[in-house]
Amino acid sequence: MYEQGVAGTSTEDILAAAQVTSPSQLYHYFADKKSLVQAVIEYQTEHVLGFQRPLLQRLDSFEALEAWRDAIVQAQHARRCKGGCPIGSLAAELSDADPQARTRLAAGYAQWEGAIRDGLVSMQERGELDEEADADDLSLALLTALQGGLLMTQTRRDTVALEAVLNAMIDRIRCHAPT
Amino acid sequence: MYEQGVAGTSTEDILAAAQVTSPSQLYHYFADKKSLVQAVIEYQTEHVLGFQRPLLQRLDSFEALEAWRDAIVQAQHARRCKGGCPIGSLAAELSDADPQARTRLAAGYAQWEGAIRDGLVSMQERGELDEEADADDLSLALLTALQGGLLMTQTRRDTVALEAVLNAMIDRIRCHAPT
DNA sequence: CAACGATTAGAATGTCAACTCTAAAAATGG
DNA sequence: CCATTTTTAGAGTTGACATTCTAATCGTTG
Secondary structure, eight states: OTTTOSTTOOHHHHHHHTTOOOHHHHHHHOSSHHHHHHHHHHHHHHHHHHHHHHHHHTOOSHHHHHHHHHHHHHHHHHTTTOSOOHHHHHHHHHTTTOHHHHHHHHHHHHHHHHHHHHHHHHHHHTTSSOTTSOHHHHHHHHHHHHHHHHHHHHHHSSSHHHHHHHHHHHHHHHTTOOO | OTTTOSTTOOHHHHHHHTTOOOHHHHHHHOSSHHHHHHHHHHHHHHHHHHHHHHHHHTOOSHHHHHHHHHHHHHHHHHTTTOSOOHHHHHHHHHTTTOHHHHHHHHHHHHHHHHHHHHHHHHHHHTTSSOTTSOHHHHHHHHHHHHHHHHHHHHHHSSSHHHHHHHHHHHHHHHTTOOO
């Protein structure tokens, strides 16, 4: 579903990917495709946060913030700029069509945003960032910029736009740095 | 297709929207659905640029930049935060699946980016913006941030994230303002 | 080992979507 | 106004896809 989209993934594709022979297995564990998609959203949210949290939890300096940026850019290169964001791709396809999916995707974004905010707050606690900086606002803007960067990466097949937004946002955060 | 996605739009939906009774009409003017989609991409690109250009061509001040931001936020509210970006929605759905579509969408983004850059350059010419500011870089980052903002708007059903990125980017550009 | 629930096969069904075909109507133009 | 091309109707074909059904197998427990 990440590679071909939800609509572009048939039950047969799912069976093949799961190395399973009969659709009855699929329908034994999932009521229908929609509830399987819900599970996919949860799975991808875990996947993304599993990748992001280790990087965000040690946000103690601007170097760490740049390392986070580099890891993301690096990951896109590794998949040859295909695929975009696992959450963002689902969000674009499902937000308008499936209200339950939308709710779950919004929750995933909220978690992600929270992880970024925690990182920025820890930078504030260490004195790397001005106490007056609005961590809520900056984390939301950073995540949003990242979403745009990943979409542009997917369409342009290069990470130039992704690097441009992330650098712009990091520079903006740096405006709030002390000293 | 903007409302339901390309995959979610059937030939019958198209006939109904075009107030046409027979599929033979559709296939008289378009070879297949894929080439119709190509036409949709071109149509939406024109549509977006038609909305953006008037705002971007008179970018002579930060007030004008803020007016651009406000018009976008306003437009999202008008459609109750549904739909996202007409180009971005297609980009997310088609970039990986249809190489021709991807190329055309990337070209659409390039045009849009160019329009933003022209606006920033005109600000430089009027002395509102430092000559040393990298208009290429800023315009790409601004468009990318906007794409993320529109996607987040669609999923969150509010424009908070959109406003946060756009404000962040405008503030960053303001760092390059003289005086 | 018997009985029962959980799991799996695999064929089958019904729906819907993309596209085609034949022929009729409508426009065009000499 | 006739001939030719363009456009439209509308039924029909084909294939794919989500889902279901019956029955078989497997695992577990008394």
